[in-house]
Amino acid sequence: MGRECCSLVVLCLGAVASLSAMALVSIGVSTDHWTRTVVDRARVKTQGEENNTEYMFFTRNTGLFRICFPEKDRPLEGSPGLFLSIVDDWCYSREFYLNDISKGVFSPPGLSSHANTQLQLHRSSPILLFGYLFSMALVGLLGLCGCWQQSANKLITTAAFQLLAALVGASAMATWHAALFFEMEKVHDEGFPLSWPDWLQESTTVEISWSYIVTWVGVCLTLLASLATSAAAICLRSRRRTWEDDALRMKLKVSRMFAQHAYFPDDIRSSHSPSIHDRDYPDYPTIPANFPTHNKMLSARGPGSELFLTERNKEYKKVLNQLEDSRF
Structure with a gap:
C-alpha cells in the first residue's frame, strides 16, 4: 500500500x-x-x-x-x-x-x-x-x-x-x-x-x-x-x-497442491490401478475444509457425485489456467 x-x-x-x-x-x-x-x-x-x-x-x-x-x-x-x-x-x-x-x-x-x-x-x-x-x-x-x-x-x-x-x-x-x-x-x-x-x-x-x-x-x-x-x-x-513475486508464490502453492494429488477426481474412475476402496487417502491440509477427501468422495457415490466431481475438476483447471496465463 x-x-x-x-x-x-x-x-x-x-x-x-x-x-x-x-x-x-x-x-x-x-x-x-x-x-x-x-x-x-x-x-x-x-x-x-x-x-x-x-x-x-x-x-x-x-x-x-x-x-x-x-x-x-x-x-x-x-x-x-x-x-x-x-x-x-x-x-x-x-x-x-x-x-x-x-x-x-x-x-x-x-x-x-x-x-x-x-x-x-x-x-x-x-x-x-x-x-x-x-x-x-x-x-x-x-x-x-x-x-x-x-x-x-x-x-x-x-x-x-x-x-x-x-x-x-x-x-x-x-x-x-x-x-x-x-x-x-x-x-x-x-x-x-x-x-x-x-x-x-x-x-x-x-x-x-x-x-x-x-x-x-x-x-x-x-x-x-x-x-x-x-x-x-x-x-x-x-x-x-x-506482484510478480506474489503471483509466483501463488502458482507454486497451486502446483504443490496438485502434486500431492496424482490425478484429478474425474480421472480416478478411468484408472486401472487397484481398487481405490482399498487405499487410504489422508486428508491433506491443503484441501479446503468444505472439499471432501478422496475416501469421502468415493464413499458418497450417488446419482449426483459424478456431476459434482466434474464441476470441481473444471473449477480447479480454470483457476490453474488463469494463473498460468496471467501477465505482469
Whole structure:
C-alpha cells in the first residue's frame, strides 16, 4: 500500500509540475516584460529632445516580439509602426526581417557581423521556446498513456522527453541572454545602445523583468517534473516486481497442491490401478475444509457425485489456467 501511494503521489506531483511549467512558459512568451528600460525623461528634456519620437527616448518594456510603452510619455499616436496591443499598451514590433527570410535571405545586407549574430540569436529564442511547448504537449499525451496503462517504461520515456524539453528551454534562455549581451555590449550599428549619445546611455537603465523570471521558473519546473516522473516509474516498477513475486508464490502453492494429488477426481474412475476402496487417502491440509477427501468422495457415490466431481475438476483447471496465463 505504501508503494502504491508513493507512485501515485509522486506522479501527481510530476503532472502538476509539468502543467504549471507549460503555463508559466506560455505566459512568459506571450508577455512583454522580459526587460524594463527606464529613461530619465528629465535629462531628455534638459538635452532638448522632449519632442523626439524615437523609441529610445522613452521608458519601455521589451518582450520577445514587441517593445511597449506603459507610461504616458510615449511616441505620438500615428507614428509609423506604432499599434495598440490587446492589453492597451502602445507597442512597436521587434524586427525579425521576415520578408528577407521568405526570400531565402537569412542575413540581411548592411548588418555588421556582431549585428548579424545578435539577429540570429534573437530569432533562435522564440523558436526554441515554441519547440519546448510543442515537446511538452507531446510529452503530456505520452505520460497520459503511461498512466492509463500503468507502464513504467512509458513513464521513463516521458521523464526522458521532459528532461530534453527542459534542456531546450534552457537553451532558449541562453540564446536570449547572448542576444541581450551582443545588443548591449557588442553591436555599434545604428539603433543599438552603443550608437546612442553618451548622455542617453548614462540616462538609461536596463533591468530584468518578471516575464523572464516566470519563464525560468517554468523551465526549472520541467526539470522537477522529469525527476518526479522518474521516481514514480521506479515506484511502479518495484510494485510490479512485488506482484510478480506474489503471483509466483501463488502458482507454486497451486502446483504443490496438485502434486500431492496424482490425478484429478474425474480421472480416478478411468484408472486401472487397484481398487481405490482399498487405499487410504489422508486428508491433506491443503484441501479446503468444505472439499471432501478422496475416501469421502468415493464413499458418497450417488446419482449426483459424478456431476459434482466434474464441476470441481473444471473449477480447479480454470483457476490453474488463469494463473498460468496471467501477465505482469
